[in-house]
Amino acid sequence: xxxxxxxxxxxxxxxxxxxxxxxxxxxxxxxxxxxxxxxxxxxxxxxxxxxxxxxxxxxxxxxxxxxxxxxxxxxxxxxxxxxxxxxxxxxxxxxxxxxxxxxxxxxxxxxxxxxxxxxxxxxxxxxxxxxxxxxxxxxxxxxxxxxxxxxxxxxxxxxxxxxxxxxxxxxxxxxxxxxxxxxxxxxxxxxxxxxxxxxxxxxxxxxxxxxxxxxxxxxxxxxxxxxxxxxxxxxxxxxxxxxxxxxxxxxxxxxxxxxxxxxxxxxxxxxxxxxxxxxxxxxxxxxxxxxxxxxxxxxxxxxxxxxxxxxxxxxxxxxxxxxxxxxxxxxxxxxxxxxxxxxxxxxxxxxxxxxxxxxxxxxxxxxxxxxxxxxxxxxxxxxxxxxxxxxxxxxxxxxxxxxxxxxxxxxxxxxxxxxxxxxxxxxxxxxxxxxxxxxxxxxxxxxxxxxxxxxxxxxxxxxxxxxxxxxxxxxxxxxxxxxxxxxxxxxxxxxxxxxxxxxxxxxxxxxxxxxxxxxxxxxxxxxxxxxx
Numbered sequence: 001x002x003x004x005x006x007x008x009x010x011x012x013x014x015x016x017x018x019x020x021x022x023x024x025x026x027x028x029x030x031x032x033x034x035x036x037x038x039x040x041x042x043x044x045x046x047x048x049x050x051x052x053x054x055x056x057x058x059x060x061x062x063x064x065x066x067x068x069x070x071x072x073x074x075x076x077x078x079x080x081x082x083x084x085x086x087x088x089x090x091x092x093x094x095x096x097x098x099x100x101x102x103x104x105x106x107x108x109x110x111x112x113x114x115x116x117x118x119x120x121x122x123x124x125x126x127x128x129x130x131x132x133x134x135x136x137x138x139x140x141x142x143x144x145x146x147x148x149x150x151x152x153x154x155x156x157x158x159x160x161x162x163x164x165x166x167x168x169x170x171x172x173x174x175x176x177x178x179x180x181x182x183x184x185x186x187x188x189x190x191x192x193x194x195x196x197x198x199x200x201x202x203x204x205x206x207x208x209x210x211x212x213x214x215x216x217x218x219x220x221x222x223x224x225x226x227x228x229x230x231x232x233x234x235x236x237x238x239x240x241x242x243x244x245x246x247x248x249x250x251x252x253x254x255x256x257x258x259x260x261x262x263x264x265x266x267x268x269x270x271x272x273x274x275x276x277x278x279x280x281x282x283x284x285x286x287x288x289x290x291x292x293x294x295x296x297x298x299x300x301x302x303x304x305x306x307x308x309x310x311x312x313x314x315x316x317x318x319x320x321x322x323x324x325x326x327x328x329x330x331x332x333x334x335x336x337x338x339x340x341x342x343x344x345x346x347x348x349x350x351x352x353x354x355x356x357x358x359x360x361x362x363x364x365x366x367x368x369x370x371x372x373x374x375x376x377x378x379x380x381x382x383x384x385x386x387x388x389x390x391x392x393x394x395x396x397x398x399x400x401x402x403x404x405x406x407x408x409x410x411x412x413x414x415x416x417x418x419x420x421x422x423x424x425x426x427x428x429x430x431x432x433x434x435x436x437x438x439x440x441x442x443x444x445x446x447x448x449x450x451x452x453x454x455x456x457x458x459x460x461x462x463x464x465x466x467x468x469x470x471x472x473x474x475x476x477x478x479x480x481x482x483x484x485x486x487x488x489x490x491x492x493x494x495x496x497x498x499x500x501x502x503x504x505x506x507x508x509x510x511x512x513x514x515x516x517x518x519x520x521x522x523x524x525x526x527x528x529x530x531x532x
Contacts, residue, residue, distance in 0.1 A: 217375055
């Protein structure tokens with residue numbers, strides 16, 4: 001009996017106008033949005049590869065350990081073609097160095113990153129809007145068409161149990177909704193595979209999880225459609241109620257939730273306070289280091305022992321040449337202190353940032369709680385987690401960057417880089433060439449008051465020619481470059497299915513809970529419902 005009712009419901013929906021139009025519209029929108037998303041993904045993937053290659057080339061040219069600051073680039077997520085989420089909105093480059101603990105990636109946008117941008121034209125949006133409305137319309141037809149034709153009354157008069165009849169209608173509606181959903185998924189994945197690449201096993205698992213999330217959402221919308229259509233006698237009024245429910249659950253409530261939580265969790269003052277405190281800490285660090293640098297007369301007063309600082313890179317990277325051994329020993333003592341101090345203050349600044357992040361976390365948890373009243377908001381959050389385009393995935397990437405930073409610090413420690421001259425100079429220790437030697441002098445022969453006069457002699461063509469030849473010799477010497485083959489590589493396997501499912505558990509539980517509550521309400525209503 002259940003099989004017969006199920007077949008009848010499927011044939012009825014397949015012959016109906018709403019399913020045909022909904023399927024056609026879904027496929028057209030899915031194809032167009034996926035083509036746009038894959039083109040965007042390919043552009044971002046090409047840019048990602050170019051940046052990775054450029055950073056690798058730059059790293060191979062480094063000659064001192066302080067410049068050994070790899071830049072980790074976050075790759076675009078393949079499943080962003082199904083749910084764009086935050087993937088293209090947040091930063092994607094993280095410099096790895098001693099004096100900063102990664103808390104965000106470069107290239108991001110300001111504001112509360114945990115609340116999300118406006119909805120994108122992706123498969124999740126199409127399912128939420130188009131198929132969500134179709135689910136309500138099919139639920140409407142499931143009762144009102146048969147009520148008007150008298151089929152429902154006949155079935156109940158023939159003794160068909162209400163439970164079997166309701167089960168058949170629900171399963172028939174879901175199977176009918178599964179057709180356009182399956183078509184949309186096949187179109188999206190086919191376009192991706194043809195234009196980009198195949199998916200990994202983990203990504204296929206997450207795509208399956210996305211399918212389950214979409215089905216759970218459509219099931220809820222279908223049950224809501226049944227619930228609101230049963231008490232309404234007129235088909236036109238039932239249609240009006242269904243449209244109101246669709247507008248409320250898909251468009252009004254998600255926007256209202258975002259606006260309300262943004263107002264409740266305004267983070268501008270907290271951000272400014274965290275930025276001020278971080279700036280104070282960094283200023284305190286710089287002041288202490290400046291005092292430490294002045295403490296040693298050899299470093300504070302320029303003399304014949306000093307070196308030329310050829311470049312000061314980002315994040316306190318330094319490179320010196322043409323200094324004496326005694327000066328390099330003094331610098332080495334200073335940089336040991338600078339490294340320890342800088343790492344200590346990096347922890348303090350990171351702690352301040354974490355306090356601000358916790359403010360955003362509380363706002364995120366509040367948003368999740370409010371989202372329980374909006375099926376579309378729950379679907380959006382769960383889909384972002386399963387697609388790997390969520391804030392949670394961004395946080396996981398940053399955590400991997402922090403782990404990589406610790407691995408880099410361990411590597412530098414194993415090389416005794418912090419205590420060696422090679423931290424700041426690529427001068428060969430066995431053949432130092434302090435700058436006075438270009439003028440035929442030894443460093444100890446140069447008095448501090450003579451430095452300015454002697455420097456003027458570097459304008460002499462013969463001296464300048466000797467300096468240029470020396471610099472060219474430096475640049476050609478392959479021994480200057482660090483052996484970066486030994487440097488740890490950043491390895492990130494990406495989002496795993498179980499981890500994504502764990503992060504999306506609150507939204508998944510919310511969808512399942514609403515499905516159970518809606519099913520109980522529909523069953524209770526149908527038990528007392530009389531077709532009229």
